[in-house]
Amino acid sequence: MAIACALAGSRLRGRLARAGEDPLYRWVLFGVAGLLGLYLSEVALFTLGVPWNAATLAAALAMAAGAAHLASRRVAVPEAGPLRSGPGAPGWGDALALLCLAVVTVCAVLLWMVYSDFIFHWGIKGQRFFLARGFDFEFLARPWNWLRHPEYPNLYPGLLAATAAVAGRFAEPAMMLWTPIFFFALLAAGREALRVSEVSRPAAQATLALLALGLAMFGIGYTMGGSPDWMLALVPLAAWPLLLSPGSGAGFRAPDLGLGLLAALAAAAKLEGLPLAAFLAAVYLARRGRGWWRAAPAVVLPALLVVGIWLVHDWHYDLPSAQGERAFSLRYAGTIARAAFESFLVPEWHGAGFLVLLLPALLFCRPARPAALVASLQLAFYGYVYLATAHPTAEAAEFFVRSNLPRLVFHVWPVAIVGCGIALSRWVGPSPPAGRAR
Amino acid sequence: MPPRLRSRLAIAAFAAAGAWLAYGFSREVYRTLDLEVLRPPPPRAAILWRPSTPQARRLQAFLHRAMESVPPGSRVAFATEATPSYEGFFRFLWASYLFPGRLLIPEDQPEAQAAEYWVTFRRPLERPDLVLVLEQGPGRLYRMAKTGEAR
Numbered sequence: 001m002a003i004a005c006a007l008a009g010s011r012l013r014g015r016l017a018r019a020g021e022d023p024l025y026r027w028v029l030f031g032v033a034g035l036l037g038l039y040l041s042e043v044a045l046f047t048l049g050v051p052w053n054a055a056t057l058a059a060a061l062a063m064a065a066g067a068a069h070l071a072s073r074r075v076a077v078p079e080a081g082p083l084r085s086g087p088g089a090p091g092w093g094d095a096l097a098l099l100c101l102a103v104v105t106v107c108a109v110l111l112w113m114v115y116s117d118f119i120f121h122w123g124i125k126g127q128r129f130f131l132a133r134g135f136d137f138e139f140l141a142r143p144w145n146w147l148r149h150p151e152y153p154n155l156y157p158g159l160l161a162a163t164a165a166v167a168g169r170f171a172e173p174a175m176m177l178w179t180p181i182f183f184f185a186l187l188a189a190g191r192e193a194l195r196v197s198e199v200s201r202p203a204a205q206a207t208l209a210l211l212a213l214g215l216a217m218f219g220i221g222y223t224m225g226g227s228p229d230w231m232l233a234l235v236p237l238a239a240w241p242l243l244l245s246p247g248s249g250a251g252f253r254a255p256d257l258g259l260g261l262l263a264a265l266a267a268a269a270k271l272e273g274l275p276l277a278a279f280l281a282a283v284y285l286a287r288r289g290r291g292w293w294r295a296a297p298a299v300v301l302p303a304l305l306v307v308g309i310w311l312v313h314d315w316h317y318d319l320p321s322a323q324g325e326r327a328f329s330l331r332y333a334g335t336i337a338r339a340a341f342e343s344f345l346v347p348e349w350h351g352a353g354f355l356v357l358l359l360p361a362l363l364f365c366r367p368a369r370p371a372a373l374v375a376s377l378q379l380a381f382y383g384y385v386y387l388a389t390a391h392p393t394a395e396a397a398e399f400f401v402r403s404n405l406p407r408l409v410f411h412v413w414p415v416a417i418v419g420c421g422i423a424l425s426r427w428v429g430p431s432p433p434a435g436r437a438r
Numbered sequence: 439m440p441p442r443l444r445s446r447l448a449i450a451a452f453a454a455a456g457a458w459l460a461y462g463f464s465r466e467v468y469r470t471l472d473l474e475v476l477r478p479p480p481p482r483a484a485i486l487w488r489p490s491t492p493q494a495r496r497l498q499a500f501l502h503r504a505m506e507s508v509p510p511g512s513r514v515a516f517a518t519e520a521t522p523s524y525e526g527f528f529r530f531l532w533a534s535y536l537f538p539g540r541l542l543i544p545e546d547q548p549e550a551q552a553a554e555y556w557v558t559f560r561r562p563l564e565r566p567d568l569v570l571v572l573e574q575g576p577g578r579l580y581r582m583a584k585t586g587e588a589r
Binding site: 100110111116120123124127142143144203206213216217221352421424427 | 444470486
């Protein structure tokens with residue numbers, strides 16, 4: 001399924017590929033394009049009343065790939081960089097990352113790290129969609145399903161349902177395999193972020209190892225298997241190279257659409273992805289400089305499309321919302337700050353969660369600046385939500401923060417660790433040639 | 439700061455971070471192995487169940503058998519023992535995941551009164567309109583009695 005998505009997304013290669021980039025990273029962007037293509041195919045089939053099954057989904061995805069091919073057939077595809085030589089050549093850090101990937105894969109497939117919300121929320125939605133052969137909004141609209149976030153975007157449950165449709169049954173180990181796939185994509189994005197930041201090879205290998213160890217540590221310990229949070233963790237890191245070297249000039253440039261697709265993935269993955277998509281687009285367009293408005297459609301429209309679909313579904317099926325009342329207040333600020341501090345101390349983070357507090361400091365590290373800005377804004381947004389939620393009591397405020405902050409930290413932690421690695425690497429060796437990173 | 443000292447400090451920071459994260463990773467892997475393989479997972483609240491938790495396994499085994507008696511698409515009410523806080527609700531969420539293709543309804547919902555079947559967990563029901571179909575461990579499956587049917 002992942003290969004089919006990546007192959008379908010690769011039809012957009014003329015519009016997505018950049019010269020000299022890591023081939024693995026290139027396939028991450030193709031995969032993102034393919035996931036969005038699959039989601040749009042599912043929406044189209046559902047809207048037309050065509051039930052989802054392996055044949056209809058394959059046909060719809062093939063049509064989406066065909067349309068992508070037509071859109072980019074006349075654009076020359078730039079050469080990717082070498083995978084086995086040069087500064088990005090595999091090393092001990094890659095080996096350690098592969099070891100972490102193998103351990104995560106084993107834990108995921110053996111159901112040793114099943115995320116509780118996979119049972120309560122994401123998995124059951126995927127299961128219902130698979131059995132209903134389409135989005136089961138009748139089920140989601142039941143009043144007792146409010147805790148399952150019926151108003152959430154449906155890309156991930158749709159992906160689970162499509163996987164089950166291809167497999168012929170809803171098998172948890174197959175569903176869990178998406179976790180190591182997203183983990184692998186995160187590692188590939190980390191490699192490319194380090195490459196474009198022109199980090200020395202030893203520092204790049206060390207940082208990649210730290211990224212892999214930290215993600216695997218928290219992913220296994222906090223049982224993040226089957227969680228869509230891996231997608232939100234992937235987006236800002238995968239956007240790093242595009243934010244660092246945005247397209248320039250008036251015409252269309254490959255990073256524009258790549259960034260647009262990543263923002264769309266964030267917006268379609270989870271509710272928390274909406275502000276992330278907005279921050280990504282705003283920071284990217286601000287860095288794009290003159291002619292930014294010509295790039296805006298490619299950057300903004302993919303996210304607007306998935307958000308539009310999501311809003312129409314919510315409105316049309318009158319889906320209940322689990323979002324509480326909003327009323328900004330500093331009344332529980334002390335309680336929230338204490339609970340946040342304790343959330344950074346959860347055993348599964350082993351103290352590494354505190355690293356995200358360094359994100360604002362990374363604004364002073366040139367290559368890390370754009371991605372750190374996006375991640376800092378996202379973290380600040382989470383803080384705003386904690387203060388703007390109408391908590392009935394201090395205990396409720398504390399429970400709210402402690403029940404989700406360790407997981408939300410996961411979204412921005414990859415940017416924090418890669419940024420810290422890059423900042424430290426400036427101390428180890430000579431500064432890279434100026435002019436590359438703005 | 440002299441460049442040489444700066445460089446050594448950075449290398450030390452990389453090494454310390456690597457050692458700490460490697461320890462954390464090993465610790466989490468060991469903890470998972472301990473929970474899943476070395477020791478049976480302890481009974482716990484439903485919000486913390488894993489697929490291997492004994493309560494979840496018992497519920498799954500019961501519902502797997504119950505599916506043979508409940509046709510797909512049926513409306514099934516779910517009841518559990520009186521539990522503190524949200525425990526009953528999380529048991530309901532687990533049960534609905536483990537009972538695919540059937541619409542599970544919490545007992546406190548008005549729609550539950552129109553259910554064709556009742557599934558209970560750790561709670562026997564004594565109602566004249568229900569016929570016991572299956573009992574396995576803590577789980578019971580009832581169907582609505584037909585008019586004039588003796589229990």
